[in-house]
Amino acid sequence: MDEVHTTKVVLLGRTGSGKTSLIVRYISSVFSENVKPTIGAAFSKKTVQLIHGEERKQVVLAIWDTAGDERYESMAPLYYRNSSAAIICFDLADRQSYNKVDFWVKELVEKVEQNCKLYICGTKTDLLAEYGGPLKRAVGPTEVMAYAKKLNAKFVETSSKSNYGIDDLFKLVAADFAGFTLCEAPPIEDSLRLQEPNQTDVNEKSSCCF
Amino acid sequence: MHIRLSSLHSIKTSDSNMGWKYLIFVLQDGAVLPALHFHKGGSKEVLQFLERFVWLSISPSNPNCLQVIDNRNALHHSLTQLQIFNEAPSMSVCTRFLKDAYVETMVGFSRVTKLMWDAFGSANINEIANNEKKIEIDCTPGIAVSSYEPGFEFVTCNKLGDDPAVSRLEPLTDVEFTSFFDSRGCLVEIDKFLERAFRGGLGHGIRQEAWKYLLNYYSFDFNNEMKLDRKHQKTGEYHSIKQQWQLITPTQEKNFKEFRLRKSTVEKDVLRTDRTHEFYKGEDNPNVKKLYNILLTYSFYNFDLGYVQGMSDLVSPILFVMENEADTFWCFVGLMERIGSNFDIDQKEIQKQLSLLYGLIRFVDPEFCNYLDTHDSNNLYFCFRWLLVLFKREFTFQETMLLWEVLWSQRLSQHFLLFICLAIIMNQKQVIVSNNYGFNEIIKHVNELALKLNLEDILKKAETMFIQVKRCKTMPSNIKELTETPNSFGP
Numbered sequence: 001m002d003e004v005h006t007t008k009v010v011l012l013g014r015t016g017s018g019k020t021s022l023i024v025r026y027i028s029s030v031f032s033e034n035v036k037p038t039i040g041a042a043f044s045k046k047t048v049q050l051i052h053g054e055e056r057k058q059v060v061l062a063i064w065d066t067a068g069d070e071r072y073e074s075m076a077p078l079y080y081r082n083s084s085a086a087i088i089c090f091d092l093a094d095r096q097s098y099n100k101v102d103f104w105v106k107e108l109v110e111k112v113e114q115n116c117k118l119y120i121c122g123t124k125t126d127l128l129a130e131y132g133g134p135l136k137r138a139v140g141p142t143e144v145m146a147y148a149k150k151l152n153a154k155f156v157e158t159s160s161k162s163n164y165g166i167d168d169l170f171k172l173v174a175a176d177f178a179g180f181t182l183c184e185a186p187p188i189e190d191s192l193r194l195q196e197p198n199q200t201d202v203n204e205k206s207s208c209c210f
Numbered sequence: 211m212h213i214r215l216s217s218l219h220s221i222k223t224s225d226s227n228m229g230w231k232y233l234i235f236v237l238q239d240g241a242v243l244p245a246l247h248f249h250k251g252g253s254k255e256v257l258q259f260l261e262r263f264v265w266l267s268i269s270p271s272n273p274n275c276l277q278v279i280d281n282r283n284a285l286h287h288s289l290t291q292l293q294i295f296n297e298a299p300s301m302s303v304c305t306r307f308l309k310d311a312y313v314e315t316m317v318g319f320s321r322v323t324k325l326m327w328d329a330f331g332s333a334n335i336n337e338i339a340n341n342e343k344k345i346e347i348d349c350t351p352g353i354a355v356s357s358y359e360p361g362f363e364f365v366t367c368n369k370l371g372d373d374p375a376v377s378r379l380e381p382l383t384d385v386e387f388t389s390f391f392d393s394r395g396c397l398v399e400i401d402k403f404l405e406r407a408f409r410g411g412l413g414h415g416i417r418q419e420a421w422k423y424l425l426n427y428y429s430f431d432f433n434n435e436m437k438l439d440r441k442h443q444k445t446g447e448y449h450s451i452k453q454q455w456q457l458i459t460p461t462q463e464k465n466f467k468e469f470r471l472r473k474s475t476v477e478k479d480v481l482r483t484d485r486t487h488e489f490y491k492g493e494d495n496p497n498v499k500k501l502y503n504i505l506l507t508y509s510f511y512n513f514d515l516g517y518v519q520g521m522s523d524l525v526s527p528i529l530f531v532m533e534n535e536a537d538t539f540w541c542f543v544g545l546m547e548r549i550g551s552n553f554d555i556d557q558k559e560i561q562k563q564l565s566l567l568y569g570l571i572r573f574v575d576p577e578f579c580n581y582l583d584t585h586d587s588n589n590l591y592f593c594f595r596w597l598l599v600l601f602k603r604e605f606t607f608q609e610t611m612l613l614w615e616v617l618w619s620q621r622l623s624q625h626f627l628l629f630i631c632l633a634i635i636m637n638q639k640q641v642i643v644s645n646n647y648g649f650n651e652i653i654k655h656v657n658e659l660a661l662k663l664n665l666e667d668i669l670k671k672a673e674t675m676f677i678q679v680k681r682c683k684t685m686p687s688n689i690k691e692l693t694e695t696p697n698s699f700g701p
Binding site for chain 1: 470471474475478479482483485486518519520522523553555556557589591592594595598599603650651653654657
């Protein structure tokens with residue numbers, strides 16, 4: 001029988017960094033331009049199936065969405081307590097948004113007792129010129145990667161609008177939690193391959209897949 | 211039934227030859243409370259718990275009488291340990307009991323028996339619901355004992371009595387509204403106006419004028435001339451505050467981080483506030499720009515508070531009604547005079563309201579309150595959004611306007627909002643309990659109620675519960691305050 005584990009994941013980040021959209025895309029597979037600012041917090045759940053050879057595991061992700069406004073930061077501990085993973089979001093085209101990442105990293109490192117894995121998530125790739133969007137990156141990927149490496153955090157890039165990197169991000173969170181090693185690289189280093197319309201590299205992936 | 215531990219004189223117990231135990235509480239003033247019968251045991255545990263707070267010693271003259279020696283130190287100790295909003299996932303029985311000691315009141319012994327039931331019984335709540343059998347105690351109207359679990363009994367107090375009949379009306383029409391004014395344009399029929407606003411809301415055509423009264427932009431005694439003066443003066447004032455931020459040069463802005471952050475937050479939020487509503491739809495919608503101007507101007511009018519998320523939700527319907535920036539701004543200022551402290555960074559006001567709501571739930575349904583206690587939800591954070599943006603996210607735009615009129619009329623109480631919360635919570639109780647929802651699921655469930663609630667039913671229920679609570683003869687002072695009707699329409 002499959003082993004079932006539940007893990008708590010919290011999304012943090014400056015207002016407008018796309019936390020709610022990321023979750024809505026992951027849970028409901030839709031994107032809306034009209035997602036309202038989060039007031040209070042929201043909770044959702046999704047089960048991820050992990051298959052590795054004969055071994056099967058189910059991980060239930062209990063996902064907390066939080067308000068980005070600094071005024072409500074005092075409530076954040078209520079939602080990040082006992083989290084085993086935190087996805088800290090920032091808008092790739094907004095420097096203010098990136099500047100907030102370090103605040104959350106420090107808060108979690110300081111306040112969360114157990115080992116909380118950190119994921120730095122650059123959102124809204126669809127807005128970037130390199131993906132055909134109108135804006136330029138507010139922060140270079142090398143800077144973020146260096147920062148993430150220093151923290152032993154993982155860095156991923158996503159777009160809720162074009163549904164890029166989202167499933168991979170949550171699968172990564174689930175796999176890390178369950179102690180599964182992914183042979184698929186995280187989305188950021190894998191972007192070219194993921195964009196190929198036909199996945200011909202079946203053999204390569206067969207050793208470890210979801 | 212409430213007993214102050216400090217007012218307890220002694221406890222009489224049944225003779226050991228009797229088939230079951232009972233406890234009779236005798237108060238300092240000589241009052242003797244109705245006997246609590248423990249047909250299936252549990253009285254010993256009640257006494258054991260009480261002994262944490264008071265010394266009980268067997269009377270030398272009567273072995274069936276326990277004398278109470280108040281232990282002030284124990285009580286004081288419990289006071290310092292109080293945390294109304296305990297963030298620990300589960301409280302120990304002892305902590306919960308200490309909390310009770312703090313309020314120094316036991317709202318019915320249901321809590322004591324329930325506490326022990328929680329501590330020792332921990333049966334599935336579904337089973338309990340099925341097993342519930344109510345047995346009326348003789349000669350004690352208003353107290354019912356229900357058997358939940360062998361050895362423990364559930365005493366339910368504060369039966370709210372019959373539902374009083376409440377009726378709601380159609381919205382106030384412009385013809386009626388006009389009849390409330392005298393020939394000089396003063397709103398003289400204040401009571402009638404507020405009563406109608408409370409009971410039916412306002413027709414859309416009169417909102418632009420009427421909301422100015424409800425939000426203290428106009429005084430009821432303003433005649434037509436004074437209203438024009440006020441509008442003129444306040445429009446000027448608005449524009450001068452607005453100019454303050456408009457005149458900030460790009461260099462100044464570059465050197466003013468706080469302003470840049472505030473500006474970008476407002477910008478991000480107006481772009482996602484009610485954008486599906488006709489009034490705010492489409493690209494380059496001038497009303498979105500107005501919303502932005504009003505919010506940024508407010509953050510200059512009230513520097514300390516600034517802009518906080520949630521404010522855009524409150525301004526949006528006001529702008530829809532007023533249409534012009536200056537009027538909207540001053541109506542919003544009026545609203546913030548009342549509820550602005552909800553947005554304070556220390557969250558004290560919101561906490562205070564949540565704690566009042568907690569007291570209200572405890573008063574009307576201690577059983578459910580215990581459920582919330584034991585399911586990590588007694589902080590009531592699932593009501594945070596309701597309180598902060600006055601249910602704006604839970605109802606449609608139209609319904610929200612009506613609900614706000616009901617609140618702003620301050621007709622029954624300035625705390626009617628809490629009764630609306632109570633009504634919704636009581637409606638959802640069954641779902642929450644039968645699914646055994648905890649902190650996570652309750653928030654999820656409550657968030658998902660958005661746009662699925664029936665406003666008129668809820669308003670009726672809220673009023674019904676308000677009347678039921680108000681007619682209770684004895685209640686804690688904090689509950690009593692909630693039911694007090696203000697003498698006059700206040701700011």
